[in-house]
Amino acid sequence: MAILVTGGAGYIGSHTVAELLDVSEEVVIIDNLSKGHKKAVLGGKFYEGDIRDDDFLDKVFKENDIEAVIHFAAFSLVGESVQDPLKYYNNNVVLTLKLLTKMKDCGVKKLVFSSTAATYGEPENIPILETDRTLPTNPYGETKLAVEKALKWADKAYGIKYISLRYFNAAGAHISGKIGEDHNPESHLIPIVLQAALGKRSEVSIFGEDYDTPDGSCIRDYIHVTDLAQAHILALEKLRNNDESCIYNLGNGQGFSVKEVISIAREVTGVNIKAVTSERRPGDPAVLVASSEKIRKELNWQPKYGELHKIIETAWNWHKNNPDGFGD
Numbered sequence: 240m241a242i243l244v245t246g247g248a249g250y251i252g253s254h255t256v257a258e259l260l261d262v263s264e265e266v267v268i269i270d271n272l273s274k275g276h277k278k279a280v281l282g283g284k285f286y287e288g289d290i291r292d293d294d295f296l297d298k299v300f301k302e303n304d305i306e307a308v309i310h311f312a313a314f315s316l317v318g319e320s321v322q323d324p325l326k327y328y329n330n331n332v333v334l335t336l337k338l339l340t341k342m343k344d345c346g347v348k349k350l351v352f353s354s355t356a357a358t359y360g361e362p363e364n365i366p367i368l369e370t371d372r373t374l375p376t377n378p379y380g381e382t383k384l385a386v387e388k389a390l391k392w393a394d395k396a397y398g399i400k401y402i403s404l405r406y407f408n409a410a411g412a413h414i415s416g417k418i419g420e421d422h423n424p425e426s427h428l429i430p431i432v433l434q435a436a437l438g439k440r441s442e443v444s445i446f447g448e449d450y451d452t453p454d455g456s457c458i459r460d461y462i463h464v465t466d467l468a469q470a471h472i473l474a475l476e477k478l479r480n481n482d483e484s485c486i487y488n489l490g491n492g493q494g495f496s497v498k499e500v501i502s503i504a505r506e507v508t509g510v511n512i513k514a515v516t517s518e519r520r521p522g523d524p525a526v527l528v529a530s531s532e533k534i535r536k537e538l539n540w541q542p543k544y545g546e547l548h549k550i551i552e553t554a555w556n557w558h559k560n561n562p563d564g565f566g567d
């Protein structure tokens with residue numbers, strides 16, 4: 240039976256496909272290539288198309304014996320979600336409900352869902368526990384939380400079991416150097432910093448220096464994309480053991496400020512990357528750091544690339560060798 244990966248040509252999706260192939264899973268990938276890259280898909284059976292296209296979705300579910308779905312396809316930019324919330328509700332909520340309905344109709348009862356630290360909003364405690372309050376400060380987080388709530392009821396009513404993984408800040412690139420992060424336009428901190436190191440942009444803007452943090456810039460918990468991908472494999476195993484639905488945080492449990500990230504990137508690249516302070520970005524909480532104790536304990540998740548230095552090194556290896564990303 241096959242694992243269906245939606246958004247499998249995207250950044251986290253493609254790294255998860257690589258891990259699934261490594262453990263010899265049969266993988267079916269769908270992606271509309273609006274953000275993803277065909278070249279990022281290292282194997283499996285690829286379908287280009289859109290979840291909103293009924294005929295397309297029918298075809299994929301008819302042609303394959305799907306055991307479980309790993310659902311990445313979504314928009315994920317905090318700033319953009321504040322500017323265009325309906326775009327986010329349509330893509331992240333409406334399309335996910337469509338996919339869930341299809342799963343229900345076809346009797347597919349296992350789902351790994353890409354959720355986010357943005358479901359918490361301004362945290363009550365650091366590090367953040369899965370049981371902490373969820374009060375998103377941006378539409379992106381709201382859409383992911385709305386899906387988590389729908390999943391809870393879909394489990395009760397239809398027995399669709401799910402694992403929702405609340406990602407903190409995915410970063411880095413595959414250790415092989417074959418795939419990495421390529422967004423157009425790029426909005427994430429680490430690739431932007433590395434583009435500045437490559438001379439592809441003149442400087443990095445630090446979004447706000449007046450947060451209540453030691454150096455005034457925002458603090459995030461960066462996690463290597465392959466460690467994140469590995470968690471999906473473990474989640475799949477848990478679902479196969481007919482276990483209960485569950486929500487897990489995924490981060491390294493250590494926070495780094497924007498300024499610290501830039502400083503480590505200077506060390507890794509040997510380039511004196513120029514940074515300037517600019518306005519806060521709307522919707523950004525000051526500090527997001529995960530407790531991932533639950534997934535460590537329950538699924539024995541163990542990050543391989545937990546050091547930020549190592550994470551940035553793998554990202555640098557990718558960006559240096561692929562300054563134009565996948566070139567498409």
Ligand code: UDP
Nearest residue numbers: 317426427428431444445446457497520523
């Ligand atoms: N950030 C920044 N300059 C940039 C891009 C991001 O200062 O050019 C900050 C952003 O405000 C946040 C952190 O870096 O505090 C990580 O942002 P990113 O967009 O990478 O991930 P997010 O936290 O939104 O998922």
